[in-house]
């Protein structure tokens with residue numbers, strides 16, 4: 001899959017909710033704060049199932065109730081359309097459960 005240009009990434013971010021460019025790891029990321037640890041883990045489980053379905057997987061950092069999703073295409077070495085699609089699926093799942 002083709003890498004997106006920086007302009008394409010910037011345009012894609014405008015259609016997503018709370019995602020930002022992460023230059024160090026050539027990814028996009030979103031941090032979500034959940035009410036507590038276990039609701040964060042439930043969100044991660046929902047995202048994990050969606051990722052399996054899509055065949056495309058976020059890197060996930062869990063710190064108590066704060067979950068950061070990083071999306072990059074390892075095989076391409078950067079951000080692709082598959083990352084934008086997975087980010088949108090994560091947004092849908094977060095919208096269903098998020099407290100703030």
Ligand SMILES: C[C@H](O)[C@H](O)[C@H]1CNC2=NC(N)=NC(=O)C2=N1
Nearest residue numbers: 055056057058072073074075076
């Ligand atoms: C064979 C399989 O499709 C690949 O290993 C997929 C799996 N999920 C993946 N997820 C992400 N984020 N990047 C990849 O390059 C990737 N590769």
